Amino acid sequence: MGAFNWFWKAMGAQSERNDKKSKAIVEDSAAAHSRLRELSDEEVAQLARGAVCGGEVKDKPALLACLAVAAERKLGLVPFNVQSQAVLRLLSGDVIQMATGEGKTLVGAMAATGFALTGQRVHLVTVNNYLAVRDAEWMRPLVEFFDLSVSSVTEKLAPGARREAYLADIVYAPVNELGFDVLRDNQISDRSQTVQAPAQVALVDEADSVLVDEALVPLVLAGSRPGTDPTGQITAVVARLKEDSDFRVAEDGRTVSLTEDGAAKVERELGIDSLYSEENIGAILVKVNLALHARALLIRDVHYIVVDGGLQLIDASRGRVADLQRWPDGLQAAVESKEGLEVSDGGRILDTLTLQELMRRYPRVCGMTGTAVEATDQLRQFYGLHVSVIDRNKELRRFDEADRIYATLAEKYAALVEEIAAIHATGQPVLVGTHDVAESEELAEALRARGMDPSVLNAKNDAEEARIVAEAGDIGRVTVSTQMAGRGTDIKLGGADEADHDRVAELGGLAVIGTARYRTSRLDNQLRGRAGRQGDPGLSLFFVSLEDDVVRQGGEGEELQVQPGADGRIESKRAQEFVAHCQRVTEGQLLEIHAQTWKYNQLLADQRIIIDERRAQLLDSDAAWQELEERAPQRAAELADVPLETKITAAREIMLFHLDLAWADHLELMDDVRESIHLRAIARETPIDEYHRIAVREFKELAQRAVDDAVETFQKVRIDTGGAHLDEEGLARPSATWTYMVSDNPLAGAGNSVLSSIGNIFR
Template structure:
C-alpha cells in the first residue's frame, strides 16, 4: 500500500497531465512493484528467466510477459550490481518499451532504466541495440550493466571504433549490444559493400533505445554517415583559389547575409574573378565545378574561424561540433569545403575519396522496426520527434524533488563588462570552496577564460576540443570541493557529476556550500542546450545552482540580431552595470525561439532535399540485398545474351555462371551508386543557381535526381552485359582483381557536417520567411509519394 501511495503521489505532482501524461503506466508500475523475488534463490531467478525466454520465442506477446520480466530484472539489478530501480525508473522503463522518448533529468538513472526494456525485448532472441553518444559510454554501460544480463541468461557486448569485423559480428550476435549510433550506421554502410553473406556484420534490426535522444535524433539527425573508397588523386588544387579570395574585399567583392552564415560574390567580385581566372562567364554551365569550389574557398577563408569552427591537430583539420564544443569524431565537410579549409591552413589534402555509400542518421535510425529514446531534454523537441519519427514524449518525474536554484540571467551591454562580472563571481564562489562548472561557448573562449583565471591565481581544469580524451575523468571530478572546471558546452555528456568527486568523499562538505554551481558564459541556439547545462547540477535531490552571463555582443546575440529587439531605454548609463529590466530577459527568450525556429526550418529543408535520395537508396539497397542473399533469380544475362550464356553453361556449369553473374551485378551496382552519389553532390551544391532564372531549386533538384537515377539503373544493365561479354570465365569463376571488378583497396568512414549554411548553398531557399510554405512534414508526404511512384516506375533492376 505504501508503494502504491508513493507512485500515486508521483502522478499527482505532474502539473500538466495532458503533456506530461504518465497515467497509462501507473497501474502497470504498481503491478510490477507488487511482485517480489526477494526471498527466492538465484537459481530460481535464472530458471524463471529461462522460462520467460522460451515463452517469448514461442510467440507469446511481450506485453503479457512485462510484469514478470521487469520484476525479475529489478531484483537481478539489486543483487548483482547493488542498484534497485526506483518506481520512477520502472515507469520510464515501461514508456521505453512502448516506444516513447522519455525525459529524465540528469542523474535520475536512465542507464539503469534501459536495462528492463532491453532485457524484455532481448528475450525474443532478435537482439537489442542501445545506441550511445560515444564509445566511452558504450563500453562503460556494457561492462556496468552486463553482469545483470549475464545473471538472467542473456549475453551482452559492445562495439568500439577500432574493433575488427569479426569482433563486431560477435558483438552484434549478442542479445544486447551497446554501440554508438554512428558506429552502428557505419557497419550498415559496410554491409552494402559485402559480396559474400559471411561478410555481413548486422543481422536484421529489431529494437533500439537511443541514449541522449535529442542530440542523436534531432541535432545530429541530418548528418550523413559516409563510407568512402580510395581513388586516384585527380590533381585538384585549391591553393590558387585560396590565394585569389584573400584579395577580395567585404561589401565590395563579396557580401554576407544577416546571420553572417552565407557568402556570395557581388557583381564587382564576379568580374574580378572572371578576369583573374580567365574563365569567361563564371555562371556558365561549364564553370559549375569552378564556381562550386570558389564558393567553398570563399566560405572557408572569410567565414570559418580557426579555434571556433575547427582546429588543426597533427596536420589534420578537425571540426568542432557547434553544439558540444568538442572535436566531432571522424567528421568531414564535403570534399570541396574540406579541401578549401586544408588549402587555407597550408595542409596537404587528405579528404579526397569516392563515396561508396551514405545514409543520414535520421534515416538509419528509422530502419529499426521499434525505436525508443531517453534524454534530459525532450519536451523542447516534442514536435520534431513527432514529425520526423512519429514518436511521443513521456516526461518522468524526479525520484526526489529538484532543489537546484536557477538564478536569473545577468545581462550586460558589452563583452568586457560581462567578463569582469564573470571573473568576479568565480573568485567569490571559489573562495567558499563551492565547486564551479563553467560552460564556455567555444574553444577560444574556454582558453581565454582559463588564462584569466590563472592570472587571478585560480587553478582550473580545462576541457575543450583539444583534450577531449580526458573528458570523462575531468567531468567526473567537477563536483569536488574547490574544483573549478572550464568546459565547452556539453563536454562530458553522459557522465554524472557527483558532489564531493567521483567517490563522493566530500559530499556533505560540498552540499553545505550549495552544491555544484553551473555558470554559462552565454545563451545557445537551443534552449535544450541551456537546460542540459543547468541539469548538470541538482542531481537526485542534491543542492545546486545555475546562472548565465550574457552580453549583447555575444556571437549568438549578434548572429540573430537579438540585440535589435531591445530598446535603448533599457541600456544603463554605465556599461559595467547590469541591464536590470525583466522585459529584456523576455526579449532574449523570444530571440532564442527565433533561432530555434530557424534551425528547425533548416532541418526540414534538408529533409525535403534528402527524402528522394533516401527512397532511391532504399530501392537499390533492397534489390542488392536480395541479390546478395540469393532471394531473387538473376535472369538478365540469360535473357539479353542467351547464346553466350548457354555456351558458358555448357563450359563451366550453371552454378559457376550464377556466381559470376552475381559478382558482376553486385560490383556494378556499387560502382554505379557511388558515381551517382558523386553526381548528386554536384547537383546539390550548384542547384541554387536556378534561382537566378526564377525556377524552384527543390523541384529542379527532384527532377534532376529522378532522371539521373533512371539513367543509372539503365546503365547498370548495360555495364553488366558489357562486362559479361569480355571477362574470362573458368571453372573457378573469374579473377575479380584481374578483371577490374574488385572494390576499392581501402575504405574509411566519416560523417559529413551537412549544414546548408556552411556548404550546400541552399540558404537562399529559407532566407526569407515570406517564401516559406508553412505546414508539417505530413502535409508534404503526398507530394513525395507521387514522386516516389515515378521513381519506382522508372526502375528496372536486373
C-alpha cells in the same frame, strides 16, 4: 483552432492515463520485489522468461520485479520506483525524460534486457565510444543474469570482432558506428561479408541529440582516389581577399560569396578571363569557392583542430573530436591547404545515410534523455514517438537565476570572469559551459590570469573527459567545458568519491554558468541539468550579450531600446523577454530547416529502399546470372566450361558493381541539383516539387543504366574459374574506403563566434 486544442487536450489526457497506469504497475512490481528476494537466481530468471510470451511482455509487474532483483544482486543497485516506471515506458516505445543523475544507464540496461527477453535484439545507441564500452561492461552482470549476451562496438573494432559483437542480444554502440556499418554492408558482393546482424529495437541514449540535433547529419562512405590540392595558388589568392570588399559572409554565418570586385581580383591573379565561363565554372570556380569557405566559414579551434600535422574535425554539438571523419573531399583539401598541411587522399562518395534515415530502419525506436519535452514536436512529427516525463526521485533544489544581459561581448566576458572569481573564492565548484574550443581556451586563460587553475574539457583533451567530469563537483574546482560537458557521466558533489559532499552542499552545490544562450532552450537545459542531481543544491546562470549569435540572428531587423548601466549590464524585463523571443525565433527556424530538409531527404530514403531490395535480390539468388544470360545469351554460351557457381558469383559481382556505381552517380547528381534548386524559385517553380520530379526521372534511368552497363561489362570482361576479372577493365571497387560526416546540422555552431558554423553550405 478548436480541433487543434481538442487534439492536445486528448494527448495530455492519454499521457496522464499512461502515467497513472504505469505507477500502479510499478507499485505492484515493488510488492513482488520483496517476495522475489527469497528465490534463487535461476528461479528469478525463469520467472522473467515466463513473464513474456509471443514476443510481448504479458506480466509487466513480474518482469519489472525480476529486473530489479537482478540489479540489486549483480550491481548493488536497487532501482527507485521512478526508474522502474521509466523502464516500463521504454518497453512501451516512448522517449522518456529523466533528469541528470536519476540513473538512466540502469534504466536503459533494464529496458534492453526486457526487450531481449522477448526475443528482440537491441541496439543500445550511445553518443560516443567511451560510453558504449563503459555501459556494456558496467551492465554486463545484469544482462548475463538472464542468460543473455551483451557486447559493445566501437570505431577501433576489427571486422571479425565487430561481426561477432553484433550477434549479441544487446549491443552498445555509438550511433555513427551503427550507420557506417550499414553503409559498409551496402557495398558487399557476397552475403558472407555482412558485418551487422539486424536488430529489432533501437534504444537511444541522449535521444534528443541523436534523433533531433544530429538527425539530418549525413554519414558518408567514400572510396579512394588520389587527392587533389585546390592548388596552392588558389589558396594564396583567396587568403589575400578582404572581407566586405572582396567577399561577404551571410548574417547567419552559413554562406559566403565573392563580390564583383572580389571575382575580378581572383580573375586577374589567376590570369583567366572569367570565373563564370563554361570552361572555368566546373573546375576553377568550384576550387575558389571551396578555398573561400575554408577561409571564412571554418575556424580553427572552433570547427577543427590541428594535431600532429593532421586535421581533426570537431563535432560541435558535443565539443568532441569527430574521429575518423572528414568533410567532403574538396573542402577537406581546401582546409588542409589553408593550414599548410599535406593534402590527404581524396575520393568519391559511394553512399550516404542520415541518422534520421538510420533510425527509421528499426522496427521499434525508443529513447531517454534529460531534455525531451522541448523536442516533442520533432519526435512526434518525424518518428511518431510519444514523450513520457518521469518524476525526479528527489525534489529539485537547484536555483535557476535570471539571465545577466550585457550590451557587448566584451562587457559580458568581463562580468563573467568576475562572477566566476567571486564564486570560486567561496570554494563552491563551478562548471562553465562554452560554445567552442577557442572560447573555452580563451576563457581558461583569462581565469588563470586571475589566479585560478581551471580544468579544460574540450575536443583537444576529450580522452580525459571521465576524470575531469568526475572531479568537477569537488571543493574549489573550476571546470571550463564545451557542449560535451560530460554527458553520460555524473558530476558528484565532493568529487568522484563524494568525500566532501556535505561541505560542497553547504556551499550551494555545483554552480553551472553558461557563456551564452544556445539556439534552443533544450541545449540550455542540458547544461543546467549538470547541477542539482538527486536532490543536491545547485545554481545555474547564463550570461548573454546583445552581440551573441542567437540574439543577432533571432532578433534580426528588431532593435531593443534600453539603457545599459556603467558596466554594460541591462537590467529590465523587456531585455529578458527580447532574449527569450530571439531564442524562440531561432528554434522555429531550426524546426523549419529540419522539416524542409526532411522533405528532400525522404525521397532519396524511399529510393534507397528500392536499391536495398535490389541488392538483396542479387545477393541472395542467382538472379544476376539469369538476367545476364537472358540479355547476352551468346556470351553466356561461351562460358559453358566455367562452373555454374563461379558464373553466378561473377554475374553477381558485375551487376552489384554497376548498381552501386549508378547509385553513387545518382547521389552526386541529386546533390548538384539541390545545390542549384533555389534557382527554381526564380522561375516560379516550387523547389521541392522540381527536386522530386528530377529525382524520380533520374532514378528510373538509373535502374536501366545499371543493367545496360552490366551487360556491356559481361560481354567483354574475362571470366574464368577465378571469376570475373573486373580490375582488368578498370572496374575494381575502391582499394580503401573511409567514413566521414558532412556537417548539415544548423545547431552545430559556435554561440559567440562571429561566424556560426559551416552549417549547410552545400544546400
